[in-house]
Amino acid sequence: MELKDMDLNLLVIFNQLLAERKVSKVAENLGLGQPAVSNALARLRKLFGDELFLRTSSGMQPTPFADQLAESIGYALGMIHGAVNAKTSFDPANSKRSFSIGMTDIGEIYFLPLLMEKIQKVAPFVSISTVRNTAINLKDAMEAGHIDLAIGLLPQLKAGFFQRRLFIQQYVCMFRSGHRLSKRKVLPADFYAADHLAIVSAGTGHGKVDEILDDSPLRRKVKLTVPHFVAVGHILQSTDLVATVPERLAERMAQPFNLKYVAHPVKLPQIAINLFWHAKYHKDPANQWLRGLIFDMHADG
Known part of the structure; x- marks a missing residue:
């Protein structure tokens, strides 16, 4: 298959399906109708000669071949995203960006009071939401950009992720x-x-x-x-x-x-608490700002 024969928008839809597992949610995220997403999936199946996603009671589950494609496609889209946004910058004082962070209830108790106090001072229009690390498919959600950062003891976040130690505790x-x-x-x-x-x-x-x-x-x-x-x-x-x-x-x-x-x-x-982010957003200015803020506030040494 040659790239000239491929509509790259199909890969965006593929990546969204990996994260959301629902055609309706992908359509909502991308501002498309559900028939358009279903049509794109049909085209992807024809291109790759594989079903890619199978409808189950728990949503659209990827086939082994789709799982095999996932990391490479996610990485490629991340590189494209980084290239086309290379000249962008992030102005925390005026940004109205909403960030989502994966953490446990312990994380909310420990990190959020000081983080929100700091954000109120340096980024008054920025908002934060949290999700439980165990309540979602964290790896896919971060790869799709739905979760910006994750904090905790998360051994499942390996290939395709950066991590930085915040502290070790007893x-x-x-x-x-x-x-x-x-x-x-x-x-x-x-x-x-x-x-x-x-x-x-x-x-x-x-x-x-x-x-x-x-x-x-x-x-x-x-x-x-x-x-x-x-x-x-x-x-x-x-x-x-x-x-x-x-x-x-x-x-x-x-x-x-x-x-x-x-x-x-x-x-x-001992417990090693790390800060995680996906490689796709390693050079994203907004992601860099937030993880730098968290690291400066909470990292030992």
């Missing part, structure tokens, strides 16, 4: 001020004897911690299990439960909720 043991554990050094036996709040934050990397804590002759007495960290401060504040949480989250919650945290008595792995 896990700590947290409880209300005045808790019986606050009067002495917390030993493993003290920790396991306490009543626990367990946070099962699926798909975030924190599940490994629960495995380690429960792989012990001693057993935690888990009195409450929740699926996220948002309510942890409120719960610990008014109970005698203890929780295992990342240190940066503990720093943010200690003062507002009158909590205390100590070094964890169980040896747990």
Whole structure:
């Protein structure tokens, strides 16, 4: 196949289908009618001799051949995008750009207050939205430009992505001020004897911690299990439960909720928190500005 025989707009639609998995959503994003998108898909199928996307109950799922094409096409479109926008610049003071960042609830608690305070000062018309890293196909959404940056422990973002270390943190043991554990050094036996709040934050990397804590002759007495960290401060504040949480989250919650945290008595792995962006937007001035702002505010060293 020669490029002269290919309408590059078809590749844009292909890339959008990879991210959205719905013809109607692709049509909405590109300002097209659904018949136009369906017609483009038919042309793509004919050009490549493959179905490319199969209709399922969960949307249009790519075939193995479409997955094989995905990275190369995404990279090529990114290079074209970068070339035609090479002379553009980003003026944060006057921009009305809306950015989307993938992060966990921990990220929202830790990063957003300071980030929004800073943006209010230097980019008053810029807006931010967040999405859960685990609630979407993060890789495809970032490749399509729907998510600008992602923050966290995200081993699935490898080929086609840049990343930069923000910091490494420890896990700590947290409880209300005045808790019986606050009067002495917390030993493993003290920790396991306490009543626990367990946070099962699926798909975030924190599940490994629960495995380690429960792989012990001693057993935690888990009195409450929740699926996220948002309510942890409120719960610990008014109970005698203890929780295992990342240190940066503990720093943010200690003062507002009158909590205390100590070094964890169980040896747990450190957490590396990185900032991720897709290679397509590596030279995008707006993307460069936002990731530079986050790095300057939160990176260690």
